[in-house]
Amino acid sequence: MGHRAEESRAAAGGFFRRRLRGLWVLLLIMGPGIITSSADNDAGGIATYSLAGAEYGLSMIWLMLPTALLLIIIQEMCARMAVVSGKGLSDLIRERFGVKYTFYTMVVLVIANLGTTLAEFAGIAAALELFKISRYLSVPFSILFLMWLVVKGTYGSVEKVFLAACFLFVSYVVTGFLVSPDWTEVFHALVSPTIRTDPPYLVMMVGLVGTTVSPWMLFYLQASIVDKGTGMKKDLTVSRIDVIFGSVVVCVVATFIMLTCAFTLHKAGIQITEASEAALALAPLAGDYSKWLFAFGLFNASMFAASILPLSTAYTVCEAFGWESSLDKKFSEAPQFYGLYCFTIFLSGLIILIPGLPLVKIMYVSQVLQGLVLPAVLVFMVLLVNDRSLMGDHAGGLVLNIVSWGSVAALILLNVAAVFFSALELMPWRL
Amino acid sequence: MDNSRPAWLYLSNLLSRKVLSGIEGTVLGKLRDLVVSLDAPHPEVVTLIFRPLWSTKLSCLPWTDVDKVDPSGIILKPNRTVPIPLSEQVLSPSHVRLKEFLLDKQIVDVHGAKVERVNDLQFVQSNGKLVLVAVDVGIRGLLRRLGFEDHVVRFCEWFFDYQLKELFISWHFVQPLADLRRLRLQVPMGELSKLHPADLADIIEDMDVHERTAMVEALNEEILADALEEMDPKVQVAIMRALRPEKAADIIEEMAPDEAADLIADLPRDTVDGIFREMDNDYEEKVKGLLVHDEDEAGGLMTTQYLTVTPATPIIDALAHIRSHADEADVIYYIYVVDDQGKLLGVVNLRELLSNEIFTPVERIMTTRMITARIDDHAKDIANLFAKYGFRGLPVVDEEGRMKGVIRFKAILEVLAPYLGK
Numbered sequence: 089m090g091h092r093a094e095e096s097r098a099a100a101g102g103f104f105r106r107r108l109r110g111l112w113v114l115l116l117i118m119g120p121g122i123i124t125s126s127a128d129n130d131a132g133g134i135a136t137y138s139l140a141g142a143e144y145g146l147s148m149i150w151l152m153l154p155t156a157l158l159l160i161i162i163q164e165m166c167a168r169m170a171v172v173s174g175k176g177l178s179d180l181i182r183e184r185f186g187v188k189y190t191f192y193t194m195v196v197l198v199i200a201n202l203g204t205t206l207a208e209f210a211g212i213a214a215a216l217e218l219f220k221i222s223r224y225l226s227v228p229f230s231i232l233f234l235m236w237l238v239v240k241g242t243y244g245s246v247e248k249v250f251l252a253a254c255f256l257f258v259s260y261v262v263t264g265f266l267v268s269p270d271w272t273e274v275f276h277a278l279v280s281p282t283i284r285t286d287p288p289y290l291v292m293m294v295g296l297v298g299t300t301v302s303p304w305m306l307f308y309l310q311a312s313i314v315d316k317g318t319g320m321k322k323d324l325t326v327s328r329i330d331v332i333f334g335s336v337v338v339c340v341v342a343t344f345i346m347l348t349c350a351f352t353l354h355k356a357g358i359q360i361t362e363a364s365e366a367a368l369a370l371a372p373l374a375g376d377y378s379k380w381l382f383a384f385g386l387f388n389a390s391m392f393a394a395s396i397l398p399l400s401t402a403y404t405v406c407e408a409f410g411w412e413s414s415l416d417k418k419f420s421e422a423p424q425f426y427g428l429y430c431f432t433i434f435l436s437g438l439i440i441l442i443p444g445l446p447l448v449k450i451m452y453v454s455q456v457l458q459g460l461v462l463p464a465v466l467v468f469m470v471l472l473v474n475d476r477s478l479m480g481d482h483a484g485g486l487v488l489n490i491v492s493w494g495s496v497a498a499l500i501l502l503n504v505a506a507v508f509f510s511a512l513e514l515m516p517w518r519l
Numbered sequence: 520m521d522n523s524r525p526a527w528l529y530l531s532n533l534l535s536r537k538v539l540s541g542i543e544g545t546v547l548g549k550l551r552d553l554v555v556s557l558d559a560p561h562p563e564v565v566t567l568i569f570r571p572l573w574s575t576k577l578s579c580l581p582w583t584d585v586d587k588v589d590p591s592g593i594i595l596k597p598n599r600t601v602p603i604p605l606s607e608q609v610l611s612p613s614h615v616r617l618k619e620f621l622l623d624k625q626i627v628d629v630h631g632a633k634v635e636r637v638n639d640l641q642f643v644q645s646n647g648k649l650v651l652v653a654v655d656v657g658i659r660g661l662l663r664r665l666g667f668e669d670h671v672v673r674f675c676e677w678f679f680d681y682q683l684k685e686l687f688i689s690w691h692f693v694q695p696l697a698d699l700r701r702l703r704l705q706v707p708m709g710e711l712s713k714l715h716p717a718d719l720a721d722i723i724e725d726m727d728v729h730e731r732t733a734m735v736e737a738l739n740e741e742i743l744a745d746a747l748e749e750m751d752p753k754v755q756v757a758i759m760r761a762l763r764p765e766k767a768a769d770i771i772e773e774m775a776p777d778e779a780a781d782l783i784a785d786l787p788r789d790t791v792d793g794i795f796r797e798m799d800n801d802y803e804e805k806v807k808g809l810l811v812h813d814e815d816e817a818g819g820l821m822t823t824q825y826l827t828v829t830p831a832t833p834i835i836d837a838l839a840h841i842r843s844h845a846d847e848a849d850v851i852y853y854i855y856v857v858d859d860q861g862k863l864l865g866v867v868n869l870r871e872l873l874s875n876e877i878f879t880p881v882e883r884i885m886t887t888r889m890i891t892a893r894i895d896d897h898a899k900d901i902a903n904l905f906a907k908y909g910f911r912g913l914p915v916v917d918e919e920g921r922m923k924g925v926i927r928f929k930a931i932l933e934v935l936a937p938y939l940g941k
Contacts, residue, residue, distance in 0.1 A: 174727035174728030179727075182623050314728075
């Protein structure tokens with residue numbers, strides 16, 4: 089009798105030992121929402137938020153409120169589609185809208201993602217140049233590192249290191265408090281929108297929205313939720329909490345980057361053209377070490393996104409066209425997948441090596457590009473989420489529809505205005 | 520009309536063609552979809568669905584009303600019937616809308632054991648009938664849909680001297696996945712269950728959750744258990760969590776206990792509780808016994824479904840014992856000789872049993888110098904033993920030499936696989 093009891097206790101012990109390990113893995117994995125959000129504050133993000141703060145002070149900070157709302161709505165749609173349909177976004181676009189729409193969407197997406205990968209390499213180059221490492225050294229080594237990740241399949245463990253290092257962004261929040269801003273002024277700036285129609289301001293708005301709600305991120309997020317999901321109702325609640333939490337975190341960090349830059353760089357009248365100038369924003373916290381802190385944060389963020397973005401691009405495109413896409417396959421078994429991955433990395437890596445490229449500008453412009461692509465993807469998403477044959481009872485409700493179509497309309501208006509006024513500026517008769 | 524060469528037609532070319540009433544006739548509308556009947560081995564188009572001019576509602580007509588398919592449009596017979604509005608009732612359960620349920624969707628290529636996406640559908644036209652022969656999963660199908668096929672094909676030939684190949688899967692080997700709940704009644708799953716479990720596992724891994732659920736409902740537990748053993752742990756967990764506990768327990772009982780223990784260890788608590796409640800008590804004991812051990816220790820690698828006999832058993836009885844337990848035992852090449860305390864005395868393999876006189880007691884022919892593993896031996900050491908001695912199964916014993924289980928070569932292979940170069 090005693091023997092049996094002991095045996096069953098031992099069994100329970102072993103069981104728990106195994107379970108504990110499962111729990112540990114779960115903690116390490118965390119939600120796709122928080123991972124996506126961390127990857128969202130990449131080189132392009134840091135550059136755009138810093139530029140916005142330095143250039144326009146607090147006058148753009150209000151945009152983060154509607155953007156946060158948009159981010160939550162859109163990511164929730166992704167989560168809902170992922171759990172209910174069990175399919176990725178490009179998969180759904182292909183099945184619902186056919187080859188033509190899918191093809192052109194993918195072409196535009198690949199171009200935008202190439203731009204953003206370029207920005208990540210620009211971030212790597214800029215960060216390491218602060219450490220006095222030449223870009224002709226850092227970029228080729230980064231390319232080798234990214235290739236090694238895929239070949240060795242150690243992707244998962246490296247991802248966690250990057251994710252942990254994303255904690256560095258807290259330094260912006262701390263600095264934000266250290267500069268002891270006039271909080272009433274900040275609050276006022278948050279709730280009273282300043283809208284200007286000069287092209288640089290409009291373009292900056294597009295960039296801000298584009299970097300916060302990047303199209304590539306939506307594809308990545310939905311794919312990661314699908315990957316974990318079982319198509320059950322309770323997964324939806326978990327995913328919702330996860331993406332809302334992630335969205336709030338990313339927007340808070342973004343707001344604090346802008347705020348910090350506004351109170352340091354903008355007040356001092358510093359224009360950012362080099363990464364070293366952007367680093368000055370952290371001076372109140374780190375003093376002489378601000379350069380190091382900034383460089384390390386920028387490097388980590390860029391490397392993190394650079395390790396996700398080309399993979400995500402390759403997955404998205406291959407999924408849409410039904411090509412083999414898995415890191416478990418050999419090159420000859422999934423040529424399109426690996427081809428696209430290598431193409432993205434090598435092309436953007438090589439472009440960044442062209443002498444004299446303005447790195448910060450590249451980071452910024454790539455995000456404007458994402459912002460311009462965003463409405464197209466959003467139209468597909470809102471149509472899909474309203475498709476009752478696909479979503480069943482989880483199709484969008486009336487209120488959500490008004491908000492989402494309203495946001496899409498506002499975004500299209502913003503993009504058209506930005507492109508129109510910029511084009512007007514460039515026309516010869518204005519000169 | 521020239522009937523010597525079969526006329527190929529593609530769905531992409533047919534869709535959005537005009538539907539005309541007679542050669543010079545008026546335009547009724549534009550073709551939106553075709554419906555095939557899956558009753559016959561060669562699915563024939565039975566209905567055409569079109570959108571009438573100035574209307575948003577779809578209408579349909581039987582294919583027998585079609586006079587001929589012309590580049591200018593689909594020309595109807597003069598004595599055709601009146602189009603009826605499309606509704607669920609118009610289509611019988613074995614009738615499938617091609618654009619809605621096949622085009623751009625995923626299918627299983629049963630022959631190549633792969634999940635593919637349908638780029639186009641190929642028909643052959645004979646005697647006024649339109650028969651679905653193959654699905655196009657190649658690059659040319661994609662280009663055809665985009666309207667670039669001719670240009671790209673010609674460019675490739677001129678510039679690279681390369682002929683872009685067609686990639687078709689014959690309809691015989693196609694298992695559609697969209698709307699599987701309805702379709703599985705019509706298309707036999709038989710072809711799928713004939714696949715090697717590892718291939719079936721790959722296919723299921725490529726499916727989305729709903730397709731997986733439908734698939735799991737359609738296949739029997741034995742086949743599923745075999746396939747499940749070959750699957751990625753993440754997918755195993757996803758499938759198990761989505762199943763009813765009874766069904767999950769039934770499937771797990773068909774698995775080898777060591778595989779089952781590995782799977783159960785990865786599942787969330789509430790799912791495990793539900794499964795154990797439904798599980799057969801004997802089997803539950805076995806699995807729980809294995810759960811005590813770490814996954815990379817001998818105890819976690821071994822199976823408890825092996826065969827034992829007493830020393831005095833004659834060969835003929837030992838063979839009968841194998842025969843009667845062959846379907847549930849995980850190890851049948853070796854039969855282990857134990858005393859009444861369960862202490863391991865020796866081992867006899869199948870070759871020895873077959874090559875000796877049938878009334879010989881097994882103790883006379885058994886091997887007594889045995890390599891065994893302890894319950895807490897590490898996988899690495901066990902792998903070395905397998906590499907050195909080249910056997911198929913390694914018995915596991917406790918401190919008193921009592922037999923606890925057998926590690927199969929397969930279990931070690933799974934431990935080693937990640938270290939093998941790609």
